[in-house]
Amino acid sequence: MAQEKNISKAVIKRLPRYYRFLGELLNQGVVRISSRLLSEKMGITASQIRQDLNCFGGFGQQGYGYNVQVLHEEIASILGLDRQADVILIGAGNLGRAVANHMEFEQRGFRLIGIFDKDPELIGQTIKDVLIRSTDKIEPFCRVYHPTAAILCIPKTAAKELSDRLIAAGVKGFWNFSHYDLALNQKERGIVVENVHMSDSLMTLSYELKALTDKEKAAE
Amino acid sequence: MAQEKNISKAVIKRLPRYYRFLGELLNQGVVRISSRLLSEKMGITASQIRQDLNCFGGFGQQGYGYNVQVLHEEIASILGLDRQADVILIGAGNLGRAVANHMEFEQRGFRLIGIFDKDPELIGQTIKDVLIRSTDKIEPFCRVYHPTAAILCIPKTAAKELSDRLIAAGVKGFWNFSHYDLALNQKERGIVVENVHMSDSLMTLSYELKALTDKEKAAE
DNA sequence: TTTAGCCCGTTAAACTATTGACAAGCGACT
DNA sequence: AGTCGCTTGTCAATAGTTTAACGGGCTAAA
Numbered sequence: 046m047a048q049e050k051n052i053s054k055a056v057i058k059r060l061p062r063y064y065r066f067l068g069e070l071l072n073q074g075v076v077r078i079s080s081r082l083l084s085e086k087m088g089i090t091a092s093q094i095r096q097d098l099n100c101f102g103g104f105g106q107q108g109y110g111y112n113v114q115v116l117h118e119e120i121a122s123i124l125g126l127d128r129q130a131d132v133i134l135i136g137a138g139n140l141g142r143a144v145a146n147h148m149e150f151e152q153r154g155f156r157l158i159g160i161f162d163k164d165p166e167l168i169g170q171t172i173k174d175v176l177i178r179s180t181d182k183i184e185p186f187c188r189v190y191h192p193t194a195a196i197l198c199i200p201k202t203a204a205k206e207l208s209d210r211l212i213a214a215g216v217k218g219f220w221n222f223s224h225y226d227l228a229l230n231q232k233e234r235g236i237v238v239e240n241v242h243m244s245d246s247l248m249t250l251s252y253e254l255k256a257l258t259d260k261e262k263a264a265e
Numbered sequence: 266m267a268q269e270k271n272i273s274k275a276v277i278k279r280l281p282r283y284y285r286f287l288g289e290l291l292n293q294g295v296v297r298i299s300s301r302l303l304s305e306k307m308g309i310t311a312s313q314i315r316q317d318l319n320c321f322g323g324f325g326q327q328g329y330g331y332n333v334q335v336l337h338e339e340i341a342s343i344l345g346l347d348r349q350a351d352v353i354l355i356g357a358g359n360l361g362r363a364v365a366n367h368m369e370f371e372q373r374g375f376r377l378i379g380i381f382d383k384d385p386e387l388i389g390q391t392i393k394d395v396l397i398r399s400t401d402k403i404e405p406f407c408r409v410y411h412p413t414a415a416i417l418c419i420p421k422t423a424a425k426e427l428s429d430r431l432i433a434a435g436v437k438g439f440w441n442f443s444h445y446d447l448a449l450n451q452k453e454r455g456i457v458v459e460n461v462h463m464s465d466s467l468m469t470l471s472y473e474l475k476a477l478t479d480k481e482k483a484a485e
Numbered sequence: 486t487t488t489a490g491c492c493c494g495t496t497a498a499a500c501t502a503t504t505g506a507c508a509a510g511c512g513a514c515t
Numbered sequence: 516a517g518t519c520g521c522t523t524g525t526c527a528a529t530a531g532t533t534t535a536a537c538g539g540g541c542t543a544a545a
Contacts, residue, residue, distance in 0.1 A: 055532065057472055061465035065444065079492060088449045091492090092534055099494060107493045108541035124468045125475030143363030144463075153464055154471035193474060218474045220467060224285065229308045237477055239470035241463060243364075244373055245281035247440060248344045250459035251374035252277055254413060254438045255345030257457055275502065299522060311522090312504050319524060327523045328511035491542080497535085504529070511522085 056097050060120055062087070063097070067117040079110035126154040130193040132220075133159040133186070135207055137167050137177050140222055141198035145172045155194065159186055163203075180207070187214035194218035201225045212236060276317050280340055282307070283317070287337040299330035346374040350413040352440075353379040353406070355427055357387050357397050360442055361418035365392045375414065379406055383423075400427070407434035414438035421445045432456060 066087055070078060080098075084091035098104055098116070101123050105111045121127055132155045134145055141160070150157050160177045162168060170177050178186065186192075195216045197204060204225030211219075212231065219238045221227045228238040286307055290298060300318075304311035318324055318336070321343050325331045341347055352375045354365055361380070370377050380397045382388060390397050398406065406412075415436045417424060424445030431439075432451065439458045441447045448458040 053532075057469055058465075060472065061462070061468040062446075064468065065446075065465070081492075087446075090534060092536095093532095095493065096495090096533080103494065105493050106541065107539075108491050108543085110492065123472065125471045126468065128471075128475070130471065130474055139363040139366040143359040146359040148464065148467065150467075153467045154475075155467070194470065217477060218470055220470050226282075226285075226307075235477065235481075237470065237473040239466050239473065241461070241466050242281070243461060244368065245278075245285070246459050246461050247368065247370075247373045247375065248281040248284065248346065249277055250414065250438055250440050250457065251345045251348075251350065252280065252343065253457040253459065254350055255348070255374075257437060257455065261455075273502075301522075310504060312506095313502090315523065316503080316525085323524065325523050326511065327509070328513090328521055330522065486545100488545080489543090491540100493540085494538095496537085499532100499534070501532070502530080504527105506527080507525090509523090511520105513519090513521105515516100515518085 052100050056100055059089075059093075059097055060124055063094075064117065064120045064124065064126075067113055067120065070113045071117055075113050077110045078113050078116075080105070082110075124154065126152065128154050129156045130154055130218075131156050131158045131190060132194040132196060133157070133161065133183075133192045133216075134175075134196045134198065135161050135180070135183075135211070136198035136203075137162040137164070137170075137172065138198060141196075142172055144196060144198060144222070145175070158190055158192060161186075183207075183210060184214050187211075187216070191215060194220065196220045196222070197225075197227070198222045205230075272320050276320055279309075279313075279317055280344055283314075284337065284340045284344065284346075287333055287340065290333045291337055295333050297330050298333050298336075300325070302330075344374065346372065348374050349376040350374055350438075351376050351378045351410060352414040352416060353377070353381065353403075353412045353436075354395075354416045354418065355381050355400070355403075355431070356418035356423075357382040357384075357390075357392065358418060361416075362392055364416060364418060364442070365395070378410055378412060381406075403427075403430060404434050407431075407436070411435060414440065416440045416442070417445075417447070418442045425450075 066083065080091040080094040084094055104116050104119055129151070132150065134141055134157060137160050145157060145160065157173065157175055160172060160175050161180045161183055162177055163180045167177050168179050195211045197208065197219060199207060201224040204223040204227065208219065208227055217236060219227055221238055221240045222243070224244065228240065231238060286303065300311040300314040304314055324336050324339055349371070352370065354361055354377060357380055365377060365380065377393065377395055380392055380395050381400045381403055382397055383400045387397050388399050415431050417428065417439060419427060421444040424443040424447065428439065428447055437456060439447055441458055441460045442463070444464065448460065451458060
């Protein structure tokens, strides 16, 4: 395996997008693609594509380009989508249920093996054949099944306590939908966090819409 | 209003986070905060905070710092949270329902005024007192209510057609949860797009977990 | 087999973003 | 009123990211 140097975060963030576009090309039966053509499709520079891919090895060939299927598989492997990391979901409210139902975990490198909630009404129900257990059962469950990651779909107020407990129970990664800023406290402890701050995203949209309106007004 | 120069995207993306932290301080009854203190709480440099805030004007005072409430309100105003931009939701599946139920639109500068789906089973139902209508009714609805933005919680396959129709109907902003890369086609047309690519985020987490495991193995 | 046209990998340059440094202003205490 | 310590706003330096340029190798066609 290559990947000696530390790969920049910016590159990593682009990989899933490459993967998505290559998957589409594969579906369309496209066999080869040049960085120039892909750059036109994706709206980025060909230079960036070549530079990004080169972080992980020379997958292309001069005068030919890249083989779509090979590249698709290589990126899957880089992202670790060929594994099945066990993940548990904490919080089976609106958002938690939607995430459990909506995401294709198996195609993204994960397997959902447990769901936890503190609401007695929900406990005992199942989502996608996975039983909802009491949050009290998190520790015993982890002792048996050792999930690698946890998805947090819980209120901000519960996030600190639960994340601490999960880390103590051996969870290494978090997909955090709560408004709590998890990464702050967990850095440098061998814990990785991926935040999905939906309301931040919505506020960004608000800003951009406002900026758009202001600009149009100014143009008059 | 200040904000003459074009503000960098990186700064905008941080504003909601500032807003979140300031809101918390406000709840705790904190009256003033220095960039140094805030930087410790947020895990970024004080320099960056001062530089970011200065893009929009000098809200602080030497020897004192920033007034928490004033700054909180200023950022709300910059982000446009004091407005109520009308927004419609397209797609009332798992994800769409969760978004409608879960997000506090009124506190983020928006007001949800309509929901659309093509499934006859869902049409006629309501979410948060908002009626679910047929997607056939999008155009007449827009002619009457002129929504500023649309939330796309629909499959990739439907995204292109619906976004085209919505743009034709006068929608200016998209909060896009579909796997379709909306921004590509809509750039430079006075349309703003904020993508929430959840599966990209999940794949990023997969990469980071893999990298973590690899590093631990290498350390042995 | 030769040649022309592509296209990759790589290095260098341009650009952007973050961090550090410091002068000047404010507040609090003497 | 004067002084000390703190903190901003801003400029300069550093770090990081993106884009451009180019040598050389591969493909395909003559």
